[in-house]
Amino acid sequence: MNRFESVSRRRFLLTAGATAATSVLLKGCVGNPPETATNSQTSPAASPVISVKPGEEPEVKTVKLGYIPIVEAAPLIIAQEKGFFAKYGMSEVKVDKQANWGAARDNVKIGSGGGGIDGGQWQMPMPYLITEGLITDNTKIDMYVLCQLNTQGNGIALSNKHAGKNIGLKLDNQVALFNQLKASGTKFKAAYTFPKANQEFWIRYWLAAGGIDPDAEVELLTVPSSQTVADMKRGAMDAFSTGDPWPYRIVADKVGFLSALTAEIWKAHPEEYFALRKDWADKNPKATKAILKGIMEAQQWCDNFDNRKELAQILARREYFGVPEEVLFQPLMGKYDMGERTIDDKSMAVLYWKDSKGSVSYPYKSHDLWFLTESVRWGFLPKETLTTAKALIDRVNREDIWKEAAKEAGIAAADIPTSTSRGVEEFFDGIKFDPENPQAYLDSLKIKKA
Template sequence: MSDSSYTFSRRRFLQAGAALGGAMLLPELMSSAWAAGSDAPELPVVKVGFIPLTDCAPVVMAALKGFDKKHGIILVPSKEASWAAVRDKLVSGELDAAHVLYGLLYGLELGIAGKKQAMANLMTLNRNGQAITLSADLQEKGITDAEGLKTLIASAEPGAYTFAHTFPTGTHAMWLNYWLASAGIHPFNDVRTVVVPPPQMVMNMRIGNMVGFCVGEPWNARAINDRIGFTAATSQSIFPDHPEKVLGTRRLWVEQNPNTARALTAAVLEAARWIDASDDNRRETARVLAKRAYLNTKEQYLTPRMLGEYDNGIGKRWRDAHGMRFFADGDVNYPWLSDGMWFLTQFRRWGLLKTDPDYRAVAQGINRTDIYAQAAAAAGNVALPASPLRASQLMDGSRWDGANPAAYAASFSLNRQG
C-alpha cells in the first residue's frame, strides 16, 4: 500500500471510529476471525452506499449488529439521494460498494446506464417486495388493474398517461415494462415514462406528475397511507422470487481488495440470515430502518410488508407466500447467473441492446460466484447450489431457466428489438 493510500485508509478508519462513538476499533478488528495473515482484509473501512428502501436492510444491519467487525472490517453505510448518485459514486470510487439495482449494475457493464465500466455483483440482497402503485384518481375512474388501464390508454393519445420508475435499466423499469406489456400496453409507445428517485415517488404522485409508479417499499405502502394510490400489482406477482437489489461494486475494486470483498460479503450475508431468522428480527429491523439516518419514515409503513402482510388499499388483504426474503438458507443471496441473464434478455427485448450479447459470458464476468463461495464458507452453514442456473415461471406463463436466452428474448410478441 502506498503512503497516500495508507493515509486515506487510516483517515477513513478514524472517521468511522468517531461515527461509532469514538470506540477503540483496532483491537476489535485485531481479534476478529479474519484480521491477520494472508486472509486479512486489505481495507479496514468499507463505505457502502444505500438508497432509503426497506431492502437496504442487510447493509444497515451488518454494520449495526457487528457482523462487519466479526469479519475484520468496519462497514460505514452511506445514505444516497438517487440511483444516479449511487452509479456516479461507485464509478468514481467514492463508494467502495453499494446496495444497488441489479439492472443498473448490468447496464453499467454494457455502457447503457452510463459510461461503460466493468462491474461486480457480490451477492443478491433480497427477493421480491416491490410493487406497482396506481393513483387514487384512476381508482375513481374504475381502473384497478392492467386490463382496465389498457382500455383507458387505448382511448387516449399516445403518451397521455405518465408512469414512473427509478432508473432506465433498473429492476423497477423492467417490472413496470413487463406488467404493462402483459396487458398489451407498450411501455415505450403507448405511455410516457419518467425517472423519479424512490423517496420522491409519493410526493410526485400527490401533485399529479404521474398516474402510476413502480418502486420498492415502503413507498407503495406510504402511498396507500396517504390515500393517493393503491397497489395494483406486487413485483412477486409478476416474477415470483425474482432477484432485486444486489451488493455491487467495480470489478477493479474486487481485484485490488479480494479479501475485503469476501469479508464484506460475509458480513452482509450474516446480516441477511439474521433478519430472516424470525419475525421479531424483522420487526427490530423495521424499527431501525424507520429512523432518520436511514429511511426517515414511520415504522408502520415498513413492518407489515416486511412480514409478508399485504393490504392493497382498495379492500384486499393477504399473506403473501412470496414476500420479501433476505436469506432462505442462502438461496436468495447466491449470485445466480440466470438472474443476471434475465435482465439482459429484457434489455434486448426493449431495444436497450441492439444485438444479442454473449449472455452467459456477461453474467459470469459480473456475478462473482467465487467471492460468494468464500464468503459463504466464512459465514458458515450457508448452502451453495449445484448449478449457477435456476428456473422461474413468470405471470404470463413464460418459463425462464437461462438455457436459451436469445430465443427467450425474441419470444415476446410485444417488444422493441432493434
C-alpha cells in the same frame, strides 16, 4: 413536532451508538441528503465477538458503500448496525445514503479515492451497464456482482384518480382505457427510479402482459423514490414502480393504491444486488469476502420474522429512511393494505436469505441473463448482446467469491447452490424464461422492440 417525529427523536437519542455524519458527495444531487452511518465503539451491537480466522484477516478495515432508502438496502444497514461487518474485521465500514441512483452511479465512477463510493446496492443490470460504460459517459468501470440482496419487496402504485377502475395485476380489459387517455392527449404516466433497470422492467412487464405497449401507449418517467409521494399527490404521475416503503406509504397517505406486488408478477424474483468496483475487490480479496460474510449474516438476521419489528425501527430512523415505522413494519410482515384489497402472506414479503426456490443471497448467473435479455427485448441493448452475454456474465458475476465466503463463514452446504442456473422461470402471465434458450423467451413475447 408531531408524535412520530417526537418518538423518532427519542429513539434516535437512545440509539446513539449508531451515528450519522453528513457525507460529502457530488454537488448538485437532489433528493434525500446523503448521510453516512458508522459503528460506534460504545454500542453493544457494534462490539461483537470477532470471528476472523488466521489467514482470513482483511487487507483493510474500511470501505465506502452506497445505498438507496428502500428495503433492498436492509442487509447493508443491518450489517453495520448489528456489527456484522466488524465481526469479520471490517470495523470501519461507511454506509452512505445516496441522493438517487444517478448519484450512486456517479459516485462509484469516481470511487472512494475521489470522494465517492467503492460499491454498494444496485438495481440490475446497472453493474453491467457501468462495466460497459453505457451509463458512465463511455467510461468503463469494471464491476463485480457479488450477491443478491433481496427478493420481492416492490410494488406498482396507482393514483387514486384510477380507483374503482379495476386496474389490478391483470390489465387484459384495460387496453381501451389507455387508448382513451392517449387519444385525449393525456397519456398514462408511469414512473420508476432509474431507467433501463429493475423497477422499469417490472412496470414494463406488467403493462405488456396486459396487452399495453409501454413505448406507444404510456409516457415513462424517471423520479427519485424520495419524491414518490409528493409527485403522486400533485398528479405528476399515474403509476409508480419502486421498493417499499414508498408504494405502501402512498396507500397510507391516501393518495393512491397498489395494483400489484412484484411478488405477484414473478414470485421469488431477483431484485437488487451488492456489487463492488473490480479494482477494489481485486486489491482487497480478503476484505471483499469479509464484507460478504457480514452481509450474509445480516441477511439471515433480516429473514427472521421475529426481528422484523426491530428491523422496521432501525430502517425508519432519520439517518436511514426517515419514515414512520408503521409503514415499514406491515409490508415487512407480508401484510399489504393494497387500497382495494389486502394481502396477508409472509411468502409475499421482502426476503433476504431464503425463499420458496432456495437461496436469495447467491447471485445466479441465469438471473443476470434474464436482465440482459429483457434489455434486448426493449431495445436497451443490441440483439447481439445474447451472443456475448455468457462471456460478459462470467466476467462480472463472481458467484465463486460468494461461495468462498459462504464456506469460510460456515454456511451449511445445503444452502450453497451447486448450479449457477436456477432453471426455468415462470411469470404471472404464463410466459417462461429458459436460460438455456433466451431467444425462445423473446420469440414468445407479443410486445417488444427486439
